[in-house]
Amino acid sequence: MPTDRYGLALTTASAAAAEHHQRGMDLLLSYGRGAGEAFDAALAADEGLAVAQAGRALFALFLGDADTARSAMALARERVAGASRRERQHVAAVSALVGLACQLRCSGQVSTTGTWVAELSVRSTK
Numbered sequence: 001m002p003t004d005r006y007g008l009a010l011t012t013a014s015a016a017a018a019e020h021h022q023r024g025m026d027l028l029l030s031y032g033r034g035a036g037e038a039f040d041a042a043l044a045a046d047e048g049l050a051v052a053q054a055g056r057a058l059f060a061l062f063l064g065d066a067d068t069a070r071s072a073m074a075l076a077r078e079r080v081a082g083a084s085r086r087e088r089q090h091v092a093a094v095s096a097l098v099g100l101a102c103q104l105r106c107s108g109q110v111s112t113t114g115t116w117v118a119e120l121s122v123r124s125t126k
Contacts, residue, residue: 001013002014002015002017002018002019003018004018004021004022004025005022005026008084008086009084010049010051010087011048011049011050011082011083011084011087012045012046012048012049013046014045014046014049016041016042016045017042017043017045017046017049017052018042018049019042020038020039020041020042020045020052021038021039021042021049021051021052021055023038024036024038024039024041024042024052024055024056024059025055028055028058028059028062035055035059036056036059036060039052039053039055039056039059040056042055043056047079048079048082049079050076050077050079050080050083050087050088050091051076051083051087051090051091053072053073053075053076053079053091054072054073054076054090054091054094054095056068056072057069057070057072057073057076057094057095057098058094058097058098060072061097061098061101066101066102069098069101069102070098070102073091073094073095073098073099076091076094076095077091077095
């Protein structure tokens, strides 16, 4: 079973899917270009890799695309059942984040879904 950069198992038989997922996370967390393409490549290699769907959802959320974020999270939740406990918890955490961001957007508490990180950061310091 492939692992991520921290040596934690990823529930996939595809080394390519694991590599693309890790590249997607690295790019997402460093605000690098190509994160979406990396998650797409991971899912092309293994469509059942739930954490890659969650990564795709986070990337969509950062772009302000709530519809794509919600649909990617729905797929991640469908596919995570056979994954490790850590991966199930990761999908649950990202799902909660996507749900909160979409709820704030729908209620008008943030101007666009893409600004939720900045607006929540400002609120948490008050």
